[in-house]
Amino acid sequence: MQKITSLRMEHITKQFPGTLACDDITFSVGEGEILALVGENGAGKTTLMNILMGLYQSDEGRILINGEEVRFRNPNDAFSAGLGMVHQQYMLIANMTVVENIALGYKEAWSPVKLDLAKVRARIVEISEKYGLAVDPDAYIWQLSVGEQQRVELVKTLCLGARFLILDEPTSALTPQETDELIVLLKRMKSELSIIFISHKLQEVKNLCDKLLILRHGAVVFEGETADHSMGDIAALMTGHEVELPVNKEEACNGTVVLDIRNLDVQSDRGFLALDGFNLSIRCGEIVGLAGVSGNGQRELAEAINGLRKVERGEILFYGEDIANKSPHHIIESGMGYIPEERNTEGIVPAFSLKENLILKDTERDEFSAHHFLKNKAIEANATDLRVKFDIRSPNTSVAAGSLSGGNIQKVILAREISRRPKFLLAVYPIRGLDLGAAEFIHKQLLEKRREGIGILLISEELDEILDLSDRVAVIFKGKIQQVLERKDANRRTLGILMAGVHDDQTV
Amino acid sequence: MTRQFKLTYKFTIIILAILAAMGIGSIILLAIGADVTKTYLVILLEPLKSTLQISEVLLRAIPLSIIALGISVAYRSGIINIGAEGQMMMGILGTTMVALSLPTLPKIILIPLAILTGALFGGLWGFIAGVLRAKLGVSELLSTVMLNYIAAQFYTFMLRGPFLDPAEKTLGGAGTPQSMRLTKNLWLTRFIPRTRLHTGLFIALALAVLIYLLLWKTDFGYKMRASGASGRAARYGGISVGWYLVVSMVISGAFAGIAGAIEVAGVHRRALEGITAGYGFSGIVVALFGGLSPIGIIPASFFFGLLIVGSDMTQRLVGVPANMINVLQGIIILVIVSTKMILADPYLMERVWRWYQRHCKTKPEVEA
Ligand SMILES: Nc1ncnc2c1ncn2[C@@H]1O[C@H](COP(=O)(O)OP(=O)(O)OP(=O)(O)O)[C@@H](O)[C@H]1O
Ligand SMILES: [Mg+2]
Numbered sequence: 001m002q003k004i005t006s007l008r009m010e011h012i013t014k015q016f017p018g019t020l021a022c023d024d025i026t027f028s029v030g031e032g033e034i035l036a037l038v039g040e041n042g043a044g045k046t047t048l049m050n051i052l053m054g055l056y057q058s059d060e061g062r063i064l065i066n067g068e069e070v071r072f073r074n075p076n077d078a079f080s081a082g083l084g085m086v087h088q089q090y091m092l093i094a095n096m097t098v099v100e101n102i103a104l105g106y107k108e109a110w111s112p113v114k115l116d117l118a119k120v121r122a123r124i125v126e127i128s129e130k131y132g133l134a135v136d137p138d139a140y141i142w143q144l145s146v147g148e149q150q151r152v153e154l155v156k157t158l159c160l161g162a163r164f165l166i167l168d169e170p171t172s173a174l175t176p177q178e179t180d181e182l183i184v185l186l187k188r189m190k191s192e193l194s195i196i197f198i199s200h201k202l203q204e205v206k207n208l209c210d211k212l213l214i215l216r217h218g219a220v221v222f223e224g225e226t227a228d229h230s231m232g233d234i235a236a237l238m239t240g241h242e243v244e245l246p247v248n249k250e251e252a253c254n255g256t257v258v259l260d261i262r263n264l265d266v267q268s269d270r271g272f273l274a275l276d277g278f279n280l281s282i283r284c285g286e287i288v289g290l291a292g293v294s295g296n297g298q299r300e301l302a303e304a305i306n307g308l309r310k311v312e313r314g315e316i317l318f319y320g321e322d323i324a325n326k327s328p329h330h331i332i333e334s335g336m337g338y339i340p341e342e343r344n345t346e347g348i349v350p351a352f353s354l355k356e357n358l359i360l361k362d363t364e365r366d367e368f369s370a371h372h373f374l375k376n377k378a379i380e381a382n383a384t385d386l387r388v389k390f391d392i393r394s395p396n397t398s399v400a401a402g403s404l405s406g407g408n409i410q411k412v413i414l415a416r417e418i419s420r421r422p423k424f425l426l427a428v429y430p431i432r433g434l435d436l437g438a439a440e441f442i443h444k445q446l447l448e449k450r451r452e453g454i455g456i457l458l459i460s461e462e463l464d465e466i467l468d469l470s471d472r473v474a475v476i477f478k479g480k481i482q483q484v485l486e487r488k489d490a491n492r493r494t495l496g497i498l499m500a501g502v503h504d505d506q507t508v
Numbered sequence: 509m510t511r512q513f514k515l516t517y518k519f520t521i522i523i524l525a526i527l528a529a530m531g532i533g534s535i536i537l538l539a540i541g542a543d544v545t546k547t548y549l550v551i552l553l554e555p556l557k558s559t560l561q562i563s564e565v566l567l568r569a570i571p572l573s574i575i576a577l578g579i580s581v582a583y584r585s586g587i588i589n590i591g592a593e594g595q596m597m598m599g600i601l602g603t604t605m606v607a608l609s610l611p612t613l614p615k616i617i618l619i620p621l622a623i624l625t626g627a628l629f630g631g632l633w634g635f636i637a638g639v640l641r642a643k644l645g646v647s648e649l650l651s652t653v654m655l656n657y658i659a660a661q662f663y664t665f666m667l668r669g670p671f672l673d674p675a676e677k678t679l680g681g682a683g684t685p686q687s688m689r690l691t692k693n694l695w696l697t698r699f700i701p702r703t704r705l706h707t708g709l710f711i712a713l714a715l716a717v718l719i720y721l722l723l724w725k726t727d728f729g730y731k732m733r734a735s736g737a738s739g740r741a742a743r744y745g746g747i748s749v750g751w752y753l754v755v756s757m758v759i760s761g762a763f764a765g766i767a768g769a770i771e772v773a774g775v776h777r778r779a780l781e782g783i784t785a786g787y788g789f790s791g792i793v794v795a796l797f798g799g800l801s802p803i804g805i806i807p808a809s810f811f812f813g814l815l816i817v818g819s820d821m822t823q824r825l826v827g828v829p830a831n832m833i834n835v836l837q838g839i840i841i842l843v844i845v846s847t848k849m850i851l852a853d854p855y856l857m858e859r860v861w862r863w864y865q866r867h868c869k870t871k872p873e874v875e876a
Binding site: 017056057073306308327328329331332333338340342345346347348349350351352356360361363364368369372373374 | 511725726727728730731733734737738740741742743744745746747748858859862
């Protein structure tokens with residue numbers, strides 16, 4: 001197969017109803033280069049890559065590979081030209097195994113009468129050995145962590161013979177360690193392929209990429225060498241202003257305990273105890289950061305607190321009332337706010353409009369309905385208001401929430417949960433997929449809520465986020481709290497050690 | 509892409525779909541040796557030629573629309589009700605029971621009471637399927653079909669036993685399984701002289717408005733639609749998805765029951781076999797054809813009423829068996845499903861848009 005020595009997109013323009021997603025974009029990527037594609041949420045990064053992959057057709061512009069114009073009418077055309085993409089939302093089928101998933105796209109193993117799974121398996125082994133990507137071919141997708149699924153997507157793309165990789169926010173759901181591994185791997189692969197890398201994390205961009213392309217409102221606002229610019233410069237170019245993530249500097253408040261979790265046992269989907277004698281309490285007016293490698297019980301904890309998962313044993317005292325195994329409705333009514341991990345399937349109803357999604361939990365409130373009749377004007381006004389306040393990029397308030405860009409979907413959820421005036425907020429990876437400007441805004445909002453006196457439990461893998469915002473830091477490991485630290489005692493090193501399961505005393 | 513183009517595109521697809529359905533129908537008509545054009549002309553135009561015929565079309569549109577409205581509520585809440593046939597039978601039994609046992613009640617009380625009882629009986633039948641699904645996870649496709657069988661047997665039993673017309677039992681009677689003629693106080697007014705068209709028409713229209721308001725203007729409707737569109741997100745939002753599944757099945761069943769009640773009170777005036785006449789199944793097609801919204805269901809039910817009356821006439825006028833309507837319905841279901849997939853394919857729309865633009869851009873040059 002021929003190598004891709006150069007890829008060029010020229011004058012790409014794409015109009016969606018009400019949004020100019022790509023506005024006359026031109027760029028090129030040479031052999032063995034890694035191009036970083038960065039920009040705010042809704043800047044048009046995913047759309048541009050979808051055009052490259054033949055998922056969308058551009059209104060104007062052309063694509064050149066090795067100097068020759070190509071036309072991709074669908075993703076298969078792009079595959080056969082050697083392009084492969086790992087999407088922002090993984091496209092794996094949960095109740096099929098890794099081999100079966102990869103076989104779906106691996107046409108060489110198909111014959112009219114038989115699917116040659118052995119051939120697929122051989123190919124997987126070949127690829128994973130070549131690049132040092134360990135995957136278990138017989139694992140079911142639902143058994144895999146997000147990081148492992150990501151690796152499967154990568155292996156899949158490589159198995160299909162990709163000689164040019166497009167990675168759309170590959171690291172947003174990875175643990176720091178997984179991210180580091182991926183970066184090392186990509187650097188190694190650079191000798192054989194070219195890569196387009198989309199990310200909101202500038203550290204990675206600096207680390208990995210040679211060239212940089214910044215989009216804003218669908219247009220290229222900057223193009224250059226990564227090495228010539230500091231992270232601060234890049235952030236400023238991206239958002240148009242200096243970004244400074246806020247830090248919680250205030251005195252810890254010694255309010256009353258509002259959420260008290262005692263001896264909690266909760267099962268995971270796979271049947272083992274995901275939480276095993278879990279204890280944690282949070283006061284009003286404080287942010288407790290729950291640090292830990294994902295998969296140590298965070299998801300089960302969040303679901304149990306919100307009545308979405310059965311509690312086997314123990315109690316969850318919320319303002320004095322035990323809410324374990326209460327209905328989600330009851331828990332919401334008692335003042336719980338929850339920013340869930342799964343934004344596309346849980347946090348929004350994709351088919352509903354933006355404004356409908358913003359009242360998901362509040363249709364019964366007097367504000368939005370009277371005698372069970374919805375107050376359309378109030379719903380519209382609420383949406384208009386929040387759209388401006390949270391900078392949700394959408395043509396209007398009636399578009400389907402599912403058509404928004406990843407980061408903007410996250411903003412819809414945040415807008416709803418924060419503006420509902422909850423008495424407590426459980427925020428799970430709140431800035432995942434957000435651009436820097438939006439992350440800054442959300443962090444300010446969380447601190448503001450803290451000042452108003454509500455308790456916040458912040459579940460995150462980003463140590464910076466935890467250290468910036470928390471009054472206290474708790475570390476979760478295998479369903480138990482390892483240790484709770486005051487902010488002054490917490491730093492990256494101690495947290496890292498605790499997250500790995502080593503008890504603090506053992507290191508001393 | 510302009511709005512106008514999108515509308516035209518969708519409209520064209522629908523027209524093409526109708527033509528495709530007719531095309532496939534023609535092949536079958538040819539196969540049975542019928543005159544294709546004449547058959548279609550008879551089906552589509554003959555029923556519109558006189559007031560009497562139009563009234564007959566409307567008469568069929570009444571139960572079709574009511575059932576379809578109920579099915580659309582269930583469908584939007586994420587549960588597929590194919591048990592309307594059985595629920596309708598239960599409704600008929602409820603109405604008949606009230607009319608037989610309380611024949612002396614004045615019209616103004618008896619009619620609402622009888623219709624409500626019909627709704628209650630149909631609703632109960634829907635409730636069973638709803639609860640089975642919500643609590644035990646039993647597929648509604650299975651349970652509603654089974655409940656149809658149970659209802660059908662129960663219906664026959666009641667008509668042959670407890671409800672059987674005393675006149676049929678005597679020596680002169682033929683033993684036809686049917687109830688006696690129900691009290692006049694139950695009869696719905698026929699408001700156009702020399703036709704059978706009854707005031708059930710207005711009930712159907714009122715119900716359509718009601719469903720529109722319920723689904724799109726109330727918090728109930730919001731929650732039902734949310735449960736249907738994304739159960740997981742609805743649960744997260746504090747909506748008890750299971751409860752709304754059950755409620756929507758009760759509404760769906762109740763509507764089928766009302767359709768049965770109105771058929772008895774407006775058309776047949778007694779319970780007899782064959783009243784349901786497949787309305788419960790055609791209602792599904794009407795609901796889908798009407799895009800699961802009252803605004804679409806009203807014209808769709810008229811169209812299907814037309815097909816039913818029209819194909820009755822083909823039997824007389826062109827000698828094509830009336831069963832052809834079932835064949836046509838089958839074809840229409842297939843065409844609807846494919847059309848929906850085509851309409852939901854943004855890539856195809858893009859391609860057409862591109863083609864259209866190229867076409868329009870070159871056209872002025874040709875003219876110049
Ligand atoms: N299918 C679609 N229909 C209508 N609008 C769309 C569609 N897909 C994307 N958009 C709009 O196009 C714009 C660009 O979206 P895109 O997904 O490319 O952003 P992005 O740069 O990838 O953002 P993020 O960082 O949040 O993932 C957004 O305003 C989005 O609402
Ligand atoms: Mg994106």
